[in-house]
Amino acid sequence: MKKTPLHAAHLRSGARMVPFGGWDMPVQYAGLKAEHQAVRENVGMFDVSHMGQFRFSGAGALDFLQYVTPNDVSKLKPGRAHYNWLPNDQGGLVDDIFIYQAGEQEYLMVVNAGNIAKDWEHLQALAGDYDVQMTDESDQWVLIAVQGPKAAETLDPHTDADLIAAKRNSFFAGRLLDHDVFFARTGYTGEDGFEVFVKADEGEALWDALVTLGITPAGLGARDTLRLEAGFPLYGHEFGDNIHPLSSTYSWVVKDKPYLGRAKMDEAPRQKLIGLKLDKIPVREGYLVYQGAENVGQVTSGSTSPTLGHPIAMALVDANAADSEQFEVEVRGKRHPAERVEIPFYKK
Secondary structure (H helix, E strand, O other): OEOOOOHHHHHHOOOEEEEEOOEEEEEEOOOHHHHHHHHHHOOEEEEOOOOEEEEEEOOOHHHHHHHHOOOOHHHOOOOEEEEEEEEOOOOOEEEEEEEEEEEOOEEEEEEOHHHHHHHHHHHHHHHHHOOOEEEEOOOOEEEEEEEOOOHHHHHHHHEOOOOOOOOOOEEEEEEEOOEEEEEEOOOOOOOOEEEEEEEHHHHHHHHHHHHHOOOEEOOHHHHHHHHHHOOOOOEOOOEEOOEOHHHOOOHHHOOOOOOOOHHHHOOOOOEEEEEEEOOOOOOOOOOEEEEOOEEEEEEEEEEEOOOOOOEEEEEEEEHHHOOOOEEEEEEOOEEEEEEEEOOOOOOO
């Protein structure tokens, strides 16, 4: 398995490591609940260096990104970022991504770890007609997500950048604890925070310095429960090659412009992503969802919510059943009642 440049730091911190998308990654340190709570109430940090980073530059970079994504990249300015998709031509997604405008005619794209090779091949195949230079920088960066309501006030005394005044989705350079970094006020937890880009050979030293500030290391377990509470989709669960992305609540991503796969994207989805609340029994991906005797869909993500104290799940169900209030989820041959609730489950 691949290892991020922070692998040794995780082992020093007593992390329990697990395979994830071909990477050996920390699932937890002190424990999922403690790490989850640290991010909800204070500040925690995640190693997300396994994600991919592609740089696009040249006179045709904007036109290329406009074609391969449905969001309007022309609305970005240097120092700004937005969430976006890489659609295929069959009504699904190659990946969901973030795009940062790093400068004039220069953009950075962050992609999911398990999709790096697939995304690169997809984009290279489409780039031939555009004046764009593509560089895979995935091995050049350590990416640390510092998340929580106290993220800005914790980091601000240790940087020359004004983190308190930084706007959501801003992207800017700075010095942090004697390291040159880029900050992005983005995240995947439902809380405030920054994703910090630092050169790979400096990543371990920066991680250790952040630990000395009292920032709680958090693993994949807490990252998943945090994003689930916030209603954020995860590629391979709520999104995929054969899942119409407009089954989710993310229709705002799609703008009225030409882009790859628009004809299929314009078709109404046959399923809808809904939220479910259960009383006691946690449910997992793949569990079947019923309405009466009819199987109307399946769970895409589920867990017991550390913040709310009861099981929650997202499920893809038939569009004509999605407005119902009551469902059942089958767990080991027995069905358990589930109430439809709004997504997100948690709002800060």
